[in-house]
Each structure stands twice: as C-alpha cells, then as structure tokens.
Amino acid sequence: xxxxxxxxxxxxxxxxxxxxxxxxxxxxxxxxxxxxxxxxxxxxxxxxxxxxxxxxxxxxxxxxxxxxxxxxxxxxxxxxxxxxxxxxxxxxxxxxxxxxxxxxxxxxxxxxxxxxxxxxxxxxxxxxxxxxxxxxxxxxxxxxxxxxxxxxxxxxxxxxxxxxxxxxxxxxxxxxxxxxxxxxxxxxxxxxxxxxxxxxxxxxxx
Amino acid sequence: xxxxxxxxxxxxxxxxxxxxxxxxxxxxxxxxxxxxxxxxxxxxxxxxxxxxxxxxxxxxxxxxxxxxxxxxxxxxxxxxxxxxxxxxxxxxxxxxxxxxxxxxxxxxxxxxxxxxxxxxxxxxxxxxxxxxxxxxxxxxxxxxxxxxxxxxxxxxxxxxxxxxxxxxxxxxxxxxxxxxxxxxxxxxxxxxxxxxxxxxxxxxxxxxxxxxxxxxxxxxxxxxxxxxxxxxxxxxxxxxxxxxxxxxxxxxxxxxx
Numbered sequence: 113x114x115x116x117x118x119x120x121x122x123x124x125x126x127x128x129x130x131x132x133x134x135x136x137x138x139x140x141x142x143x144x145x146x147x148x149x150x151x152x153x154x155x156x157x158x159x160x161x162x163x164x165x166x167x168x169x170x171x172x173x174x175x176x177x178x179x180x181x182x183x184x185x186x187x188x189x190x191x192x193x194x195x196x197x198x199x200x201x202x203x204x205x206x207x208x209x210x211x212x213x214x215x216x217x218x219x220x221x222x223x224x225x226x227x228x229x230x231x232x233x234x235x236x237x238x239x240x241x242x243x244x245x246x247x248x249x250x251x252x253x254x255x256x257x258x259x260x261x262x263x264x265x266x267x268x269x270x271x272x273x274x275x276x277x278x279x280x281x282x283x284x285x286x287x288x289x290x291x292x293x294x295x296x297x298x299x300x301x302x303x304x305x306x307x308x309x310x311x312x313x314x315x316x317x318x
Numbered sequence: 319x320x321x322x323x324x325x326x327x328x329x330x331x332x333x334x335x336x337x338x339x340x341x342x343x344x345x346x347x348x349x350x351x352x353x354x355x356x357x358x359x360x361x362x363x364x365x366x367x368x369x370x371x372x373x374x375x376x377x378x379x380x381x382x383x384x385x386x387x388x389x390x391x392x393x394x395x396x397x398x399x400x401x402x403x404x405x406x407x408x409x410x411x412x413x414x415x416x417x418x419x420x421x422x423x424x425x426x427x428x429x430x431x432x433x434x435x436x437x438x439x440x441x442x443x444x445x446x447x448x449x450x451x452x453x454x455x456x457x458x459x460x461x462x463x464x465x466x467x468x469x470x471x472x473x474x475x476x477x478x479x480x481x482x483x484x485x486x487x488x489x490x491x492x493x494x495x496x497x498x499x500x501x502x503x504x505x506x507x508x509x510x511x512x513x514x515x516x517x518x519x520x521x522x523x524x525x526x527x528x529x530x531x532x533x534x535x536x537x538x539x540x541x542x543x544x545x546x547x548x549x550x551x552x553x554x555x556x557x558x559x560x561x562x563x564x565x566x567x568x569x570x571x572x573x574x575x
Contacts, residue, residue, distance in 0.1 A: 177531045180530060181488070181490075183423065189390065190326070191416040191418065194391055198536070201534065279532070280556075
C-alpha cells in the first residue's frame with residue numbers, strides 16, 4: 113500500500129503540472145497540447161495501465177488492512193481514545209472513501225468521455241478537455257466540490273507521505289523531520305495547486 | 319478527595335460485561351490509583367459485594383503487569399508512567415473516572431479489568447530470544463559493542479511488555495512491542511545472528527494472533543510508559559522487508575516456521 117501510494121504521488125505531480133497549464137492565458141493551447149500528448153503517446157498509454165494497477169493495489173490493500181484492523185478490536189472502548197495523535201491520522205480510511213467517490217465522479221467527467229464510454233456534453237468535442245473544464249468549473253457548486261475533494265486529498269497526503277516512509281523502514285533520526293516537512297509542504301502544494309484551476313476559471317474566465 | 323468511578327465489570331471470558339458506577343470518598347491526593355481501587359474493594363468486601371479484579375504486581379513501574387485504560391488513555395493521563403505510578407492528585411476531586419480493560423481481539427478479558435496477555439508471550443516464544451549454547455560463562459567485553467549500539471538496544475530493551483501500545487492503537491496493533499524486541503536483540507552482536515529468522519517469525523506470529531496493522535498514528539509512542547520510539551517499528555519494517563527480499567536463508571526459515 114505504501115509503495116503504490118508513493119507511486120500515485122508521482123502521478124499527482126504530473127497531473128498537477130498539466131492542470132496548471134490551464135492558467136496560461138493562451139486560450140488553452142498549451143493545456144490541450146499536453147492533454148493530447150498524454151492521450152496519444154504510446155509510452156503514456158502503457159503507463160496508464162500501470163497507473164490503474166497502482167490505484168487498484170492501493171485501494172484493495174487499503175480495504176484489506178482496514179477490515180483486519182476493525183477485526184483486531186471486536187469490542188470497542190466505552191470511553192473513546194484520547195491519546196496524542198496527529199489530527200487526521202486515524203481517518204485515512206474515511207478520507208480514502210471520499211477520494212474514491214471523487215475519483216469515480218472525475219472519471220465520468222473526463223476519462224470516460226475520452227475513451228467513449230460517456231457522451232460528451234453538447235457542442236464539445238470528445239478530446240476538447242479545455243472547453244470541458246471551462247464548462248464544469250463555471251458551475252460554482254462543482255468547483256466547490258472539487259476544491260473540497262482536494263483539501264481532503266491534502267489531509268490524506270499529509271499523513272500518507274511520512275507514513276509510507278515509516279512503513280518502508282526509511283526512518284532515520286537525521287532525515288525524518290525533513291521527510292515530514294517535505295510531505296506536508298507537498299500535500300499543501302497539491303491541495304492549493306489543483307484548487308487554483310477552478311478558482312482561476314471562476315474569477316477570470318467565466 | 320472523592321470520585322465517581324465507572325468500572326467495566328465482567329464475570330468471565332464468555333459472559334457479557336457492562337460499565338458499573340461506584341462512589342469513593344476520603345481519598346488522599348497522595349494515594350496511588352491502585353490504593354484508591356484498594357479502598358473501593360475494601361468498601362465492596364465490607365458491604366458484601368464482589369471486589370473489582372485488576373492486574374498489578376510490583377507497583378513500582380517496572381514489571382508491566384498493570385493495565386488500566388483510564389478516561390480513554392492506557393495508564394491514565396500522565397505521560398511516561400504505568401498505572402501503578404499514577405496518583406490521585408492527577409485527577410480533580412468530584413470528577414468521574416472511566417476505567418476499562420485493554421481492548422483487543424488478541425487480549426481477551428478474563429475478569430473485570432484483567433486481560434489475558436499471553437499473546438505477547440507467544441510472540442516472544444516465536445523469536446524474541448537469543449540461542450545460547452551451554453558451557454562456561456564468556457569473559458566480559460570479549461565481544462565489543464559500540465556505545466551507541468548498546469544505548470539504542472538498551473532503549474528498546476526498556477519495554478516492559480505491558481501492552482499499552484496495543485490498547486492505545488486504533489487498530490490494536492502490536493508493532494511497537496515487536497519493534498522494541500526486534501531492535502533490542504538484533505542490534506547486538508549476540509542477537510544479530512538470528513535477526514532474519516527472528517523478525518519473520520515474530521511478525522508471522524503477530525499476524526496469526528489477530529493483532530491489527532500499523533497505520534502510523536503513533537498513539538503507541540505517546541502512551542508507552544517507557545517512551546519506546548516508533549523508530550523501532552521502522553527498524554523492524556526495514557529488517558522484515560530485507561529478510562523477505564534479500565535473504566537467501568528465507569527458504570530454510572519458511573520451512574522451519
């Protein structure tokens with residue numbers, strides 16, 4: 113789960129890079145070019161399968177571990193635990209479920225249209241992700257949903273990154289603080305970075 | 319001082335338990351938590367009731383026998399102490415104190431606040447030892463151990479096996495306990511020989527016994543009365559992954575499991 117998770121982190125960075133091209137004021141040329149490259153390049157096509165594998169492993173292991181953990185304490189405490197832990201570390205399963213729901217929604221909005229499973233909305237070509245994004249993010253409630261999902265992702269990642277290092281045994285008194293700070297900075301960058309796109313579209317392009 | 323106690327009462331392993339309320343008064347702020355419970359039990363005996371059973375032995379914080387989950391925290395609100403080293407001055411007079419046993423599938427409740435922790439013994443039997451051949455006692459210092467190593471091993475060795483880590487963990491995982499035992503033995507030259515076999519066997523036994531998985535909330539480290547660091551868990555993970563991936567001996571060990 114840790115390894116698959118770290119792999120998904122690299123994917124997020126690439127995805128964010130492409131999304132931020134939407135902010136370039138060129139009528140979506142750079143973004144469309146990048147999206148076309150990601151949609152047609154054969155190497156990327158292969159990696160798409162690897163990526164789905166990564167998601168699948170991460171989700172399956174996550175579910176398995178959660179079921180085992182639940183079974184490890186059949187009788188709950190009457191007084192809920194008040195030990196000092198970081199705020200969201202106990203809610204990885206819950207944030208994971210929210211992210212999964214977002215992922216399904218995201219697939220219906222973009223990926224399924226691309227592969228032809230879902231018809232694109234009227235007046236928008238199958239591969240025109242730029243117009244599609246503009247249309248979606250012009251709806252304030254959709255933008256809000258999107259931003260909330262990425263805040264949840266930020267929370268998930270904030271615990272996940274240092275946790276993956278610990279699980280893989282990459283813990284050293286010299287580097288652990290740096291890993292924690294880098295992980296938190298990265299999770300904030302992901303949450304803010306992805307949220308910039310709907311905010312920008314709502315404010316300037318609507 | 320006076321308190322309202324809400325205590326888990328359960329006759330035996332099979333019977334269903336429940337929280338029962340008791341009142342105690344005239345408690346000295348300097349009395350220990352157990353002395354307060356002794357007072358309650360005396361009161362119960364005098365009135366013909368059934369005294370509350372709880373585990374304790376040395377009452378000086380070194381044996382690891384005591385095990386109470388007090389107000390949602392193993393060993394109560396004070397950091398770095400066992401229940402026997404907890405004093406009533408740490409509570410406000412008139413308050414309600416909830417007392418429960420450790421909760422884990424691998425630690426069944428035997429009676430009231432006593433749980434069966436032989437799962438820990440079973441894990442130690444699986445690999446938490448150093449095989450020593452009989453013979454004369456070796457001279458001291460014949461095997462050199464670097465100071466930092468012996469210090470790190472000693473820090474891990476201070477684990478008293480009370481099970482507070484399992485009790486605090488949201489997944490009832492025993493990783494801090496096993497991490498401590500693995501780190502204690504495998505960092506020293508005498509224990510290093512069996513390091514691969516040890517980590518595989520102890521982790522396998524842990525899984526068998528139904529402990530949960532580590533999700534790195536670090537509640538265990540926060541509640542450990544001996545301040546065992548979660549760095550020991552990472553060291554165990556490192557050893558485990560190394561043993562799984564790179565050990566040529568693994569096949570032989572698998573057969574001996």
